[in-house]
Amino acid sequence: MGLDPASMEVILGVAALILCLLFFDSYRRSRAPYSGWWCLAIAFLLAGNMSYLLDGTMFQIWAGPSGNAFLVAGAFSVWAGSRSLRLLPTPAWQLWTAPAATALAAAVENPGTNIWAGGLVYLVLMSTGMGLAAIDLWRVKSSSSRTRISLALAAAGLGGFFFCRAVAYLLEGPGGIALRTYLSPATTSLVTLVLLVIASFSMVSLSNEQLIRALNERATRDSLTGLLNRQAFMDLAGRELTRISATEPVSTVILADLDHFKALNDSHGHAAGDAALQAFAGACRASVRRTGLAGRYGGEEFLILLPGAGPEYAKAVASDISRRMALAEPSEGIHYPTVSYGIAFSSPADSADLAGMIAAADDALYKAKSRGRNQAVCADTPMLETPSAS
Structure with missing residues (x-):
């Protein structure tokens, strides 16, 4: 029935x-x-x-x-x-x-x-x-x-x-x-x-x-900024460099550091420092194309990988991030810090050496700091032009 x-x-x-x-x-x-x-x-x-x-x-x-x-x-x-x-x-x-x-x-x-x-x-x-x-x-x-x-x-x-x-x-x-x-x-x-x-x-x-x-x-994500954490960035960036090394011998790493960040924390508290870090992360997401990677390296330092990109493009990305930071609207009485950048790019002979690129970017960042901050400096790296035929 x-x-x-x-x-x-x-x-x-x-x-x-x-x-x-x-x-x-x-x-x-x-x-x-x-x-x-x-x-x-x-x-x-x-x-x-x-x-x-x-x-x-x-x-x-x-x-x-x-x-x-x-x-x-x-x-x-x-x-x-x-x-x-x-x-x-x-x-x-x-x-x-x-x-x-x-x-x-x-x-x-x-x-x-x-x-x-x-x-x-x-x-x-x-x-x-x-x-x-x-x-x-x-x-x-x-x-x-x-x-x-x-x-x-x-x-x-x-x-x-x-x-x-x-x-x-x-x-x-x-x-x-x-x-x-x-x-x-x-x-x-x-x-x-x-x-x-x-x-x-x-x-x-x-x-x-x-x-x-x-x-x-x-x-894999930093809880404060939403960018990749250090370990996830190193893993993904290493794999990406290895993957594209055969077709794209030149890639660029940017090491960014917020200027006078400790002074901001001391003067206005950690909430202001957190807001500055989040503002930088937002600028990164808006400026770095989808093929790139951005992560928090530690404290107020950030790493950006631009696969297949040269130093001129990296400078343009750094400039755009700084521009967006300058346009950000912090709380009343607070000014977001400027940013210094160290830029290093791979050589055709060793296009997948992430650790070496970060070390070179760190040296370039030190030079940017010593020259007055709020600027991007490229590391001294081998010439990338193909030698002319004899």
């Missing part, structure tokens, strides 16, 4: 409640945006299905429109979560316009007596929300998540199912055979339950990926 719609809605509601509690605990620990949106989507799914249980009662007049609106809000919450994986915000009006339109469409079609009040708008917007989620999940970079495909397929499957229901509604009306058999509310609950379980297993993997990524971020 088949299950009636009410029984399926109860089963789906129980499953949604359990999953909501489980994923809320995951979100509470990880604070991952997508986990939060997924919890909200499941909560809306739970609220919508519980509202449908009141169909046929005196409460149907508000339960039907509310149930439709809750489910559409859940679909668009999945879309917002999908966008969060791509680091894209979702304006509030885009989230709430669809549920509001769904409730309004149901309210004007006699929801007290018409169980399908606002049905077409509901089906179209459910299909739209899940379709948008599937598109954004598919666009997530493969390096960001390996589970994006299964999540995208689950969202596309549910969106496609609601699209078929919308087409059947248009062609046959709510009393048509399609919406009473294989596209019935009971079938919808079953399909939603299956895809919810599939997506939830994928969510577990996604949450683990996000947790591992966060732990890796903490292990």
Whole structure:
């Protein structure tokens, strides 16, 4: 004997409640945006299905429109979560316009007596929300998540199912055979339950990926500036120099030091010094192209690797960082320090000697300090021009 719609809605509601509690605990620990949106989507799914249980009662007049609106809000919450994986915000009006339109469409079609009040708008917007989620999940970079495909397929499957229901509604009306058999509310609950379980297993993997990524971020990033820490910079820079040494024999290292940093700390406190370090880090991120690396070497010293770049480009980067530091707006009564730079570049004979380049940059930095600070000095290195043929 088949299950009636009410029984399926109860089963789906129980499953949604359990999953909501489980994923809320995951979100509470990880604070991952997508986990939060997924919890909200499941909560809306739970609220919508519980509202449908009141169909046929005196409460149907508000339960039907509310149930439709809750489910559409859940679909668009999945879309917002999908966008969060791509680091894209979702304006509030885009989230709430669809549920509001769904409730309004149901309210004007006699929801007290018409169980399908606002049905077409509901089906179209459910299909739209899940379709948008599937598109954004598919666009997530493969390096960001390996589970994006299964999540995208689950969202596309549910969106496609609601699209078929919308087409059947248009062609046959709510009393048509399609919406009473294989596209019935009971079938919808079953399909939603299956895809919810599939997506939830994928969510577990996604949450683990996000947790591992966060732990890796903490292990490689300086907590104050957000730049690479010393060990991570040395490891990544060493590998990068080795990788490009065959094709790019010239690379440049910049060793930067904030001038009179101790005086800033002594005069205005460590909070002012921290703000200066963060301002320099922001200037670095804005000035160093994506192929470069920037890290905190220690204290107020920073290292920058510019693979495949010569000293003139390094001077331009140093100048741009100093310009951005000068334009930064510190707290009243505080002036951010200037910056001195030591620049060293590799020779074709030894293009992967990171330690040697840092040592040469340190010598050049000492010269910059001794010459009055607030300048960039290049280390004495071998000539890089190719010898002319005799």
